[in-house]
Structure formats: structure tokens, C-alpha cells
Amino acid sequence: MKNLLLSLSVLLLVSTFTVAQDSKDFDSGVAKFKAQDYQGVITQFSATLSNPDHNKRYDEDLYLYRGQAYYHTGEYNKSLDDLSQSLSLDAYNKGMIKWYQARCYDKLNKSKEAESAYEDALKAAENNKKTTALIHYDRAQYHLRHGQKTAADADLAAAAEFDPNVQKAAAAHGVTGGAAVAAVKQAPANTTATRTAGEDKSTQGTQVIVRSNPNAGKPDAKTGQTGGAQSQTAAAPVTQNAELVSAIASTYKDEKRYALVIGNSNYSKEVGVLKNPLNDATDVATELRRSNFEVQLITNATYVQMREAMRKFQEKLTAGPRDQTVGLFYYAGHGVAYQDENYLVPIDADVKFEDDITRMCFPVQRMVLANMERTNSRMNIVILDACRNNPFPATTRDIGGGLGEMKKARGSFIAYATAPGSVASDGSGRNGLYTQELVKALRKPGLTIEQVFKEVRMNVMRLSGDKQYTWDSSNIIGEFYFKF
Template sequence: MLSNCIKIFFLALLSIQSFAQFKLYEKGHDSYTAGKYQDAIINFSQYLTKPTRDKSLDVEVFYLRALSYYKSGDYKNSIPDFEETILLDHKNKGNIYWFMAKAYDHMGNTKEAIGAYTNALRELNDNKESKAKLFSERAHMHLKLGEQALAYNDLKIGHTLNPANHDIKRELDKLEKHGIAHNNTPTPETTRDGGVVKNADTKKEHTPVNQSTAKADVPAKQNTIKTENPVKKEEVVAQADVAKTESSTTKQVITTSGTTATPSAVVANTLADFYKDEKRFALVIGNSNYPKSIGLLKNPVNDATDFAKELELSNFDVQLLTNATYGQMRAAMLKFKEKVDANDRDKTVALFYFAGHGLQHEDENYLVPIDATIEFEDDIARYCFAVQRMVLANMERSNSRMNIVILDACRNNPFPALTRSAGEQGLGEMKRARGSFMAFATAPGSVASDGTGRNGLYTQELIKSIRKPGLTIEQVFKDVRANVLRLSGNRQNTWDSSNIIGEFYFRF
């Protein structure tokens, strides 16, 4: 009886706490709609520190706090919150990018503003007048950088979309009087780099539309990306395998140019030719320089640096980040996603690699930034980078045919003072995302050593295996597993999980 009373008491206490925290959200929301932006920032900030808050509201809280910062002229602090809302998959990404573009412009960061305008054009729906305004504003950014031809091209597209916009026509006439003209007449669907622009949909205003849930404005409708049926790479791979088998008894093959080549070389050329248009993007992070309270690691920066070099030799466009804070990891993830989204879905591969401290907590795996301040278990979700929610989910939503996630982060629990639920037994298994290949340095629930040489054992063998030409991704990681098992005396068993369709080769 006493036990039941205690349970009821704690449930009632939690209910009271949750209600009190929701009131903070409501107060912040009411302050925002009343134009009291500093009060909104204070309430939203307090809400985000509460360990038992409803985390499903986090994306909206970050969004409204970002708008509060923006509208109070604190553009620098608005940017991280806008980035957080995009990574948390807010439905209003187009207008968020638009606000980011204007914030960057206010800060004098013109190149970043151009990138944000480009992302806004990609995300927003069809509204010719608003789309014309976006092109016009991006043109002004180009003019600030002295890129008159690009500015003219944007203004020309804007004028084509909305001939009634006299401001755009006036700017266009100015450039034409100065002899600035593009040789090709642009169409509304063409960007300065030849890519397809998704149409914009905002209200007829000179600033982005303010949008939120509940009492705030109605979110813009997002564009549904239509893609053609993917090319069946399996058929080409199968044909290459058949060619390899059929020619196994022949020492030389006559090529179309009349020269001779070995059968394996012919197969390699066939694969290389087929994948020659594939775009490959990688975000590689290595964190070593942790404070003593977390535990300094020797290898991760070396691992990330060396792995990044190997990926570049495999035609990857690589973002390398070492000893990264949470903010740096968040910003890098956003830029990585933007690069992937700007390319053809059927011909794009995205790869994420992390070496450093990692742990599992409440059915989620977390990567530890070097500035993580963890005193209580709930700090993990606030100060560490969630793999499922922030990495894998964003890659799944991105414009890639295949996502590869490699985690050399199964080292010892960096927060031993916390309870066992905070990840004492390495990383946990993750839900499979669409078209994803996930690789771990060791099996779920196990830990791996940091290593004694320049590289950790896992990354050391991974680098060796991806250098071998003609191996599919599955064959590469089988090779890694066999070598790591052998060299660790069967103590470290690597792990991977896959639901990819088609093939991938690091080297041909």
C-alpha cells in the first residue's frame, strides 16, 4: 500500500512539473505574439533547460526563439537556433533559410547569405512573386561581391517570373545600361549554376513570412520532390560480374580502341564509367581534445584526418572537422545536408564518419562534442549530438540514394559517475533508415580500445580495406571485420547493418 502511494505521489509530482514547464512554453509563445521578444527569449531558454519537458516541442521552441532573436536585432544568436530547427526537421525550412539569409546579410556575411537564399529557393513552393523577390535579394548579395553577371542573371529570372515588379525592372535596367548582360536568356527554372530551383511560396512581403504553430502564422506548404525511377545499378554490376566470369579463362581482351587489357581491367572500366557521374559527399569528425573530466583520446583526430584523405582519393567532397564543439558539429551537419540536397538524388552518396567518445542513453546513441558539460543524465540529450535524430534522420531526409554512417565511437563510457543507463556498454543498435549502411567499430553493447599507434585498430583496417579496388561496400566491411578480429585476438568484433539498394564501390 505504501509503495503504491509513493508511486502515485511521484507521478503527481511529475505531472505538476510538466504542467509548470508547459506554462513556460505558453508564456514564451504569448510574449512572442505580443512582440515582447526579450521576454520570449527568457521563457524559451528556461523551458529548454528543464529535464522533464515535452521534447516534441523543442523544434517549435527553437524556431520561436530564433525569430525572437532575429526581430530584436540579435542576428548572431538567431543563426544557431535556425540551424537547430532545420536539423530537427521543422516544416517551414524554406522561410527559415530566408530568415537566415537576411540575418547573414545584416551581419555582413554575404557569401553565407547567398547560400541561404539558394537553399530557400530549393525548399519553398510555387509563388512567382515571392520567388522573384528571392532572386532579387540574392542578386543584391552578388552585387556586394562584385559578381555583376550573376546578379544580372538573378534579376533577369526575377523579372521573367514577375514582370510587374518595378524594383526588379529598375535594377535590371541599371545593369544593362552599364553593359552587364548575360549571353543566355535565363528561364525561371534555372539557377546560376544550372540547377533546378524549387519554386518559392511566401506571402507578398519584403521579409520572410513569420510562421509557427498554434497562435502563430500558418506554415508554408512544402514542395514534394519528384524524381524519376532510379537507374538499376544492380543490372550493370551483374553484367560486369558476368563479363568477369566469362573472361576468366582468357588472358587478354581486345578493347574498343584495339588495345589489349585483362578481363578485370575491363570490368573495372565498366564500373568506373557507369559511376562516373556519381556525386559523393562526406562529413568526417574526429574529437580527441576532451577535458580531463571526460577523458582525452589519442587517436580520433588522426583517424579522421587520415580517413578524410582516403575518401578524397575515392572522389569524395570531404568536410573535415577536428576537436569540434556542439555548435560546430551542428553547423557542419547542416552544410553537409545542404550540399547533398543540391544534387541529383539518383547519383548522390552521403557518408558520415565520427571518431571520438560516444555513448547510448534512453535508446539513442550520442556523439560527444569536446565542450559537452554533463552533470546529470538529462544533460546528455542537451549537450551531445544524437545519431538517430540529428545524423541518420537528416541523411534519410536528404537528397541521396545511399547513406553511409561509420562510427568509431564505441570507447569507454566518458561519464562513469552517472548511472549505468548512461551508456556504460558502448553504443546500441539503431533503427535502419532508408537506403542506409551503418558501421560500428564494435558490436552493440561492447567497447573498443582507443589504440596504441597513430590510428585506432578499426579505422586503421578500414583505411587499408577501402584502398582495395573492386570491392563492394559489404565486402570492404567484411574485410575490416576479419582483420580486426584477427589483430585483436578475437576480442573486438566490428558490426554493420544495412538496407541499401544497389551497389557502392570506394575504388574501382
């Protein structure tokens, strides 16, 4: 038995290390792609895919990124193979995949296949204005090369209507075409961003992006082109910066942000009273309200209260406007990982046997993430400060401390107080260490969601003497700002 337990412990350690390494490799490859180091992407993701022990949950994105990289290096047949592989895995960005397939067929002089793929791409991207604009713009260049001016003009007009800044977005994908200039500049004035740094050839813009979940009208995960507002270079005039801030505010002005915040402290003596979660939840709720979230805050909640709060939260997200709704779930309190699921512990949980966990505790993957994904929320943020020691050691001796990494949830950003399988202390001050630094980071304007949690990680590591390493699991491409 001891040998078996030792083997299982070693297996868990290796598995946790593999997940962490795969995540770092994936992030590194994405950074290479954004830097247009396409050969680097091919080399790195080929090595990952050839490793039989790699984390398969990244496969659809690995094939998609490598497929796009192959296109940009002129290896069109290889690109088509990878894009087809990504599609076979039910990839989220079907519009982007079909578009790149059309581009490959065009390069291979397969006009019939290219035209069919362009049509399929537009159908797949019908809820994503930015991607739809890119496809129309690129197909216009295709029509022009084939002497079809009327069709080209129609596509240019459609591209400009969907996104007046499509020319800049297209350039990032290597799509150019001078004929589009007039159509873009004649775009309707009621579009999101009326002026950007991209209109001045002496400046370069960075798109402001918000990621969609698959059930909403989704921004494209691989282009990062959703925001519409852009920022100027350091040399640009200060007055332009004010215009850009105004444009960003215009982008977000109709956005609906809803949050469910739960803090459980008052547990039974057997489970273990926690000092900080009530304060943690209260302080996070305050900061989220300052970031324009409508917050539902409950503390010391029973199972029934948590379930009812989740129902109301889901209703808010479902009723929110498509393309303009963001959901955030925050929890502080006891949590436990059991049978490939993370459970949040209500204050009335009476766990005598292991199978009581599934009946008396609140599953994150099945109840929180799954319900958020069924709504109009374009982006789902889940923050768990629940990575404390196993609260049921007497009845669940085989369960270790900490939470496990959850399955990939489309269009979601999941943040943990510490790495999978690790634990974090409750803290000695008003807040736990993780939430203490989270609240500070949320107060800073101009940080993307990734920058917020990177800052949290850096400060938590420093203050804990490198003992606590926070963990993020993201399926978003682009940026989301708590404060502009």
C-alpha cells in the first residue's frame, strides 16, 4: 500500500509539473506568434505535439497557431493539414480557421475551393464583427486580383460597415490592399471608435480587446481584434491620448458587468473557522463596484444560498446584451478537489464520508463555469481564493490539499490563489495574502486582466518568500480592462 501511495504521489507531482510546463510552452509560443516569429511557433509547437505526454487540452489551439504560422511561411499544404486538425477538435475559432483555409487555397491557385472556404468562413464568423470584417476585406483583395471589381466593392463596403478600422487589423495578418482605403474612410460615423492612431502612418496602434465566450457574438480568439479603440506611440500628442481614452470609454460604455462574490468564514469547529474570507469578499465586491460591476455579495452562505445566488447570477448574464456582457465569480473560503472536480464548501457542509462532498459542496466546473458559459456573457472570469488545506481530513484522508486545475473553459479566465495541488495560508491581517494583492492590483487603471494577475503573482511570491505561487488558466486572446 505504501508503495502504491508513493507511486500515486510521484504520478501526481509529474502530472502537475507537466501541466505547468505545457502552459508555459503554450504562452511562449503565443508570444512568438504575436511577435511574428512564425518559424519559432512552428518549431516550438511541433515539439509539443510530438511529445506523447503533452496536455491534449491545448491541441486545438496548437494546431490553429501552427497552421497560421505555416501559412505565413508559405507552407500552404501543411497549413491546411493543421487547420483541418483544429477543426476536427471542434475548435472555437471556426471563422478564423475557414478564412485561413481560403487564403491557402488562393495561394495554391484553387479558386473554387477558396471561394467556398470564404463563404464558409463568413457563415462561421457571423456573430463576430471584427472577424467578419477581416474576411470581407481579404476577399475583396481576392476579387480584385481576379478582375471582379463589383464583388470587390461590395466586400469593401461590408468590411467598412462591420469595422471601420479593418485596414489596420488586416495588416496584422499580412493582408494589404490600397483599394480599401476609400471604403474604410467612408464608414458610418456611428461605429465604436471614431478616430485611432492607426489613421496616421507615423504611429502604430494596439487594439483594445475583449474576449467572447462561444455562446455570445464572439470576438476572434486568434486575431485579438475586438476593441476598436487604439493607443498612440509615446511620441504622439497628449491631446490624441485624451481622444483615445474617450474612444476606449465609448467602446465599453454600454457594457454590462455582473459579479457574484461569496465569502465563507463561519465554518463549524470540525471544518475550521477562517478569519479572512468575509473581509476578502467584502473588499473585492467594493473594488468591483468601482469598476462598474453590478455585484451580488453573499457571506457565510449555506449550500441552498449559494445555489440560489448562482441562479440569480446566471439570470443576469443570460438577460445581458449579447456581445456586451461580462461575468465574474469570486469565492473565498474552504475548497477541496475530489474526483476531477473542485468543490467550494458551504458553511453547512456536514461531510462524514467522501461521497458527501458531491452532495453537500458546490462544484465549480459543473455549477459555476458551465452555467456561465450557457449565458450571453462574452467573457467569464472565475477567481478562487480557496486553496487551503483539506477541511475534511478525518473522513477524506486520500484527498490532498489545494485545488486541481480545471478543464479548459472556452472564453474564460480562471485565477487561483496558488498553483494546482498547493495550499495557501488564510493570512494574518485583514485579508488573505492573495486577495490583499488582488485588491491593490484592481485599483490600478490601464492594466489588462493578464497584467493585473501577473502583478498579483509577483507581489504574492515576493511577500511569501517564494512559498506561494499564484496560478492562472486562460482561454482568452486579447485584453480586458477592469479600469481604463
